[in-house]
Amino acid sequence: MTPDAKTPKVRASEAFEARLNAACAALSAGFFVSDAALVPVRFMERTIGRTDEAHARSVAQLPGASLRGGALVLPQNLEAFGGAMRDAGLSQGWRGELLDLRVLEGVDAQPGDVVGRMERALFRPLGAATAAVHLVGHLRRPASEADPVFILGRRSASKLVGPGLWDGLAAGMIRAGESPAEGLAREAAEEAGLERIEAADLRSLGRAWISRPVRGGWMHEMSFAYALRLPEGWRPRPVDGEVEHFEAMSALEVLELIEGGRMMKEAAQAMLLAFGRLLAS
Numbered sequence: 001m002t003p004d005a006k007t008p009k010v011r012a013s014e015a016f017e018a019r020l021n022a023a024c025a026a027l028s029a030g031f032f033v034s035d036a037a038l039v040p041v042r043f044m045e046r047t048i049g050r051t052d053e054a055h056a057r058s059v060a061q062l063p064g065a066s067l068r069g070g071a072l073v074l075p076q077n078l079e080a081f082g083g084a085m086r087d088a089g090l091s092q093g094w095r096g097e098l099l100d101l102r103v104l105e106g107v108d109a110q111p112g113d114v115v116g117r118m119e120r121a122l123f124r125p126l127g128a129a130t131a132a133v134h135l136v137g138h139l140r141r142p143a144s145e146a147d148p149v150f151i152l153g154r155r156s157a158s159k160l161v162g163p164g165l166w167d168g169l170a171a172g173m174i175r176a177g178e179s180p181a182e183g184l185a186r187e188a189a190e191e192a193g194l195e196r197i198e199a200a201d202l203r204s205l206g207r208a209w210i211s212r213p214v215r216g217g218w219m220h221e222m223s224f225a226y227a228l229r230l231p232e233g234w235r236p237r238p239v240d241g242e243v244e245h246f247e248a249m250s251a252l253e254v255l256e257l258i259e260g261g262r263m264m265k266e267a268a269q270a271m272l273l274a275f276g277r278l279l280a281s
Helices: 014-029 053-059 078-087 120-126 180-192 251-259 265-278
Strands: 039-043 046-051 066-068 071-073 098-102 114-119 129-138 150-155 170-173 202-214 217-229 243-249
Touching: 014 251, 014 265, 039 053, 046 053, 046 120, 046 217, 053 120, 078 114, 078 120, 098 120, 098 129, 114 120, 120 217, 129 180, 129 265, 150 180, 150 251, 170 180, 170 265, 180 217, 180 243, 202 265, 217 265, 243 251, 251 265
Parallel strands: 039 071, 129 217
Antiparallel strands: 039 046, 066 071, 098 114, 129 150, 129 170, 150 243, 202 217
């Protein structure tokens, strides 16, 4: 049994719980936006994404792609085609990082089946499905909603998405061939310098499907959230430059960031789930 498990839960104030419930409802409402009007993107006879009509028409002008039957059809050579999208200014930057390309729907395939690998910068423009991890780090079980036990990182001003917004201890997309646990361990080491995660200190907060428009395309993503009681005496340090600095905050301070739109939405969701576990309802 971990020290956290031995410590009785505390009860959050009614005012905090009311604000927490309102924030959860508002966030959840924006996490699934109907994509029925989007153009399906097909690869090897399977739907792997959905994107807006204007973007689909632009992509269809590239060699090997076409609009057929109301869908954007991609060629089989995704590596060469990805380079063509980049050169045409139709990608979301370029990372040199591969993610698993998964089926959204298909007659002879199950949603989630991996059908290839593709450059990360193409996923949002094509509305292809991604998977990501979000880690809530806390020093101990909070004594109240005003106890500053949660460690947050402020995103670098140079980030393409959400520059300057607050994030959890670590977050990022799961790379090709990785499991959620492997992705979580890698992101924690790369972003916060946490080299080892003890299974006894880690809690799964669940997963959620996200479908909503984002800058440069559409997000279709499975988000895996975790909470971690951090090792005693350990302090985070920005390693890869994606985080500007870290701060310890209370649940109340974090909630104020969320209400003010100053936190990444997926990180906010993970934080709210953690509050529900660590502060008794």
